[in-house]
Structures are given as structure tokens and as C-alpha cells.
Amino acid sequence: MMNSLELFERAKRTLVGGVNSPVRSWRGVGGTPLFFQRGEGPFLRSVDGGRYTDYVCSWGPLILGHAHPEVVEAVCAAARESTSFGAPCPKEVELAEEVRRVFPSMELVRFVSSGTEAVMTALRLARGFTGREIVLKFDGCYHGHSDGMLVSAGSGALTLGKPDSGGVPVSTASTTLVVPYNDLERTSEAFGRFGDRIAAVIVEPWAGNMGLVPPIPANGSEEGFLEGLRRLTSAHGALLIFDEVITGFRVPEGGVQQRTDVTPDLTCLGKIIGGGLPVGALGGRREICEHLAPLGPVYQAGTLSGNPLAMASGLAVLRVLRREGVYDTLEERAKQLAEGMAGAAAKAGIPLSVSRFGSVLGFFFAPELPRNLAEVKATDAAKYPPFFHGMLERGHMFAPSPFEAAFVSLAHTEEVVERTIAAAADVFSAL
Ligand SMILES: *Cc1c(COP(=O)(O)O)cnc(C)c1O
Numbered sequence: 001m002m003n004s005l006e007l008f009e010r011a012k013r014t015l016v017g018g019v020n021s022p023v024r025s026w027r028g029v030g031g032t033p034l035f036f037q038r039g040e041g042p043f044l045r046s047v048d049g050g051r052y053t054d055y056v057c058s059w060g061p062l063i064l065g066h067a068h069p070e071v072v073e074a075v076c077a078a079a080r081e082s083t084s085f086g087a088p089c090p091k092e093v094e095l096a097e098e099v100r101r102v103f104p105s106m107e108l109v110r111f112v113s114s115g116t117e118a119v120m121t122a123l124r125l126a127r128g129f130t131g132r133e134i135v136l137k138f139d140g141c142y143h144g145h146s147d148g149m150l151v152s153a154g155s156g157a158l159t160l161g162k163p164d165s166g167g168v169p170v171s172t173a174s175t176t177l178v179v180p181y182n183d184l185e186r187t188s189e190a191f192g193r194f195g196d197r198i199a200a201v202i203v204e205p206w207a208g209n210m211g212l213v214p215p216i217p218a219n220g221s222e223e224g225f226l227e228g229l230r231r232l233t234s235a236h237g238a239l240l241i242f243d244e245v246i247t248g249f250r251v252p253e254g255g256v257q258q259r260t261d262v263t264p265d266l267t268c269l270g271k272i273i274g275g276g277l278p279v280g281a282l283g284g285r286r287e288i289c290e291h292l293a294p295l296g297p298v299y300q301a302g303t304l305s306g307n308p309l310a311m312a313s314g315l316a317v318l319r320v321l322r323r324e325g326v327y328d329t330l331e332e333r334a335k336q337l338a339e340g341m342a343g344a345a346a347k348a349g350i351p352l353s354v355s356r357f358g359s360v361l362g363f364f365f366a367p368e369l370p371r372n373l374a375e376v377k378a379t380d381a382a383k384y385p386p387f388f389h390g391m392l393e394r395g396h397m398f399a400p401s402p403f404e405a406a407f408v409s410l411a412h413t414e415e416v417v418e419r420t421i422a423a424a425a426d427v428f429s430a431l
Pocket residue numbers: 113114115116117119142143144145204208209243244245246270271280
């Protein structure tokens with residue numbers, strides 16, 4: 001068989017950049033990406049024969065680890081009954097009921113095939129429902145790759161956004177406002193200026209795409225960031241959208257919304273609910289969702305939406321997650337990793353701060369947790385590539401890019417995590 005180096009050379013001849021998603025090219029850390037042959041619980045096996053403890057977990061979906069037997073069995077059984085109906089099937093009803101049981105704010109649900117699509121549809125729905133055009137997002141939150149979300153802050157304070165990717169029309173970007181995360185004051189100013197034109201505020205209620213940044217109260221304020229967003233959106237007739245694609249099903253209560261008692265109007269899910277198959281979902285208040293086709297004028301469709309394999313996979317994952325003690329184990333293991341890494345770094349005199357929500361973690365080379373993208377960028381990210389490669393040499397795979405979250409799965413045992421911490425101690429002392 002070809003090794004990773006040969007495969008990458010071959011891949012580059014037909015696949016753009018040799019990959020199907022840019023972060024996989026390892027440009028963020030240097031070197032040649034590994035190609036993988038199989039996953040076994042917490043481990044990845046490369047085509048070169050290496051075995052790596054996996055802390056990427058396919059960027060979040062694999063909360064049970066690789067090839068969990070019940071998931072594999074459910075997908076195989078579903079495949080034998082057809083890979084796609086293009087028509088209603090029972091499993092999509094079951095998964096929708098399970099989603100609503102855990103996320104009561106999602107009174108009606110629509111399944112799509114990716115998180116990107118879930119967000120894209122939620123935004124269209126918010127615009128269709130409110131009859132307004134502007135969407136406010138926060139710098140450093142990732143909501144998939146639809147045009148309106150690939151936008152960065154405009155030049156002046158509180159101006160509409162500008163394209164952050166080639167091919168995004170200026171006119172589209174100019175319907176997006178970008179404000180720093182955790183900044184209620186700027187959000188409030190934005191409402192002061194554009195209030196009656198803002199259809200929705202979309203937020204990752206724990207920001208999991210710039211490491212992992214928690215929501216916090218503003219300096220000297222009692223009110224939390226998410227509570228403030230709820231207050232402002234309600235006061236101005238705008239919708240609040242929680243993008244819980246990463247945080248959804250991360251804790252027993254479901255996501256951030258039940259933990260904080262802030263109820264969004266719409267919620268986007270993805271990743272875990274497909275258990276490694278392509279799924280996204282959006283849902284929320286009934287009167288809003290009833291604006292979606294076929295009930296209402298806001299159009300959305302999908303050939304493979306509610307796909308039986310993906311539904312079976314999601315159902316199998318959620319079934320395991322419901323079992324007694326599963327979240328306690330996930331919590332314990334993630335806590336062990338968080339504390340172990342922080343301790344190992346402290347011993348080596350490396351400033352490292354660690355954030356955690358359930359089984360997702362953020363590591364920052366900084367003495368304190370950053371609160372927004374500017375502070376994330378001000379951390380010592382130059383330490384990340386040597387950390388990444390040091391860990392890889394020792395058989396532990398973290399994200400091939402700084403500022404990405406780390407994930408722990410149910411398959412990661414105490415011993416597995418302990419070995420990772422020991423390797424990290426080694427790597428930190430060499431940094
Ligand atoms: C991954 C992610 C998305 C996009 O999901 P895809 O399935 O990759 O399209 C959207 N929002 C958040 C918060 C994500 O982490």
C-alpha cells in the first residue's frame with residue numbers, strides 16, 4: 001500500500017490541495033497530512049502503520065469513539081433496507097422526537113445534511129419570519145461556509161461586514177454585522193444603530209471554533225453574555241439563534257441552553273447527531289418553523305435529508321448517550337485531560353490555560369483564558385506546531401491547526417488519557 005507521503009502526492013493531482021476540507025492539509029502546523037486506514041475506539045491507524053490516540057474525533061461527531069459496535073450495526077442494518085428513500089421514513093421521526101426531548105425549545109425540527117446547511121436554513125428562516133435582512137454574528141464563531149457567514153468585521157466600528165473569502169458578494173457580506181465575542185456593549189450599540197433591520201443574532205453559546213471560549217459576563221456586570229443577547233434580541237424583535245453544532249448533546253441536559261436557562265428562538269445542531277454520518281438539524285419555536293416549506297413561504301429541500309443511514313447512526317449514538325453514567329464518564333475523562341495537561345504545562349513552566357464544556361476542551365498557550373478572537377490571536381500560538389508534532393511523534397493526535405478544540409470520547413479510557421498526559425509532560429518540557 002502507498003504511504004501517506006505518496007498518497008498525498010497522488011491526491012494533489014486530482015483533489016484540490018489533496019484534501020476535501022482545507023484544515024486537513026496541515027497548513028496550520030506544517031508537514032504532510034497522515035492518511036488513515038481505520039479507527040478503533042480512541043485510536044486512529046494511519047496507512048503507514050502508526051497508531052494515534054485521537055483527540056480530534058472527526059471534529060466532534062465521534063463522542064463514542066471510532067466504529068462503536070452499536071453504531072456500526074445500526075448503519076449496516078439500515079443500509080440493508082436501502083441507503084435512501086427520498087421519501088419519509090420512521091427513523092427521521094424517531095430522531096426528531098429524541099432531539100425535541102433533549103432540546104424542548106426545538107418544537108419543530110428539520111433535518112439537513114450538514115451544519116452549514118442547518119445554519120444557512122436557520123438564517124433564511126429568520127429573515128423570512130422577521131422580514132428583515134441583517135444578521136449579527138461574532139468574530140471567531142464559525143457557522144459553516146455559507147456566503148453570509150464568511151464575513152469579517154467592516155472597516156469602521158459598527159459598519160456592516162466585508163467578505164472574508166473570495167467569491168462572497170460584497171452585497172451578501174453587507175447584510176452581516178460582526179461584533180467581538182462576549183461584547184454586549186458593542187452588540188447593544190449595533191442594535192441602537194441597526195435595531196429594526198436585524199433579523200437575528202447567531203452565536204456559538206460556547207465558542208468552539210477558536211479553541212473553546214466560554215461566554216462570560218461583561219466587566220463589572222452581573223448579566224451573562226447569553227442572557228444579554230436574549231434581552232437585546234427580544235427587545236428589538238430579532239431572533240436569537242444558538243449554533244449548538246459542537247455543544248449539542250455534549251452534556252446530559254443537551255447543550256448550553258438548558259444549562260444557562262437562556263432559550264433561543266432557533267437552534268442548529270450537527271456533528272454528534274449524525275454520529276459520523278452527514279447530518280445537520282435546525283429547529284425552534286413552532287410559529288417560526290411553520291414558515292418553512294411546505295407549511296410556509298421559506299424554501300428549503302434536500303435529496304438526502306433525513307437519510308436513513310444517517311438517522312440510524314444518530315439514533316444509535318443518542319441511545320448510548322442516554323445510558324446511566326455515560327456523561328459522568330465523559331465528564332471525568334475530559335476533566336482528567338484538562339487537569340493533567342494544565343498540570344504538565346505548569347510543571348514545565350509553560351503558560352497554558354484550559355477551558356472545558358463537557359467533553360470538548362480548549363487549550364491556549366496563555367496564562368489566562370481569552371475572551372474573544374483578538375485575545376485568542378494574542379496567545380502564543382507559535383508553540384502549537386511543535387506541540388502538535390511532538391505529540392504526534394509520541395502517538396497522540398490533536399487538531400492539525402492551532403485554535404481548534406480537542407474532543408474526548410467515551411472510548412478514551414483513564415489509562416489512554418494518562419498516557420497522553422505523560423507524553424504532553426515530555427513535549428512541554430522540550431518546548
Ligand atoms: C462544524 C460546525 C458547523 C458546520 O458544520 P458542517 O457539518 O461542517 O457543515 C457549523 N457550526 C459550528 C458551530 C460548527 O462547529
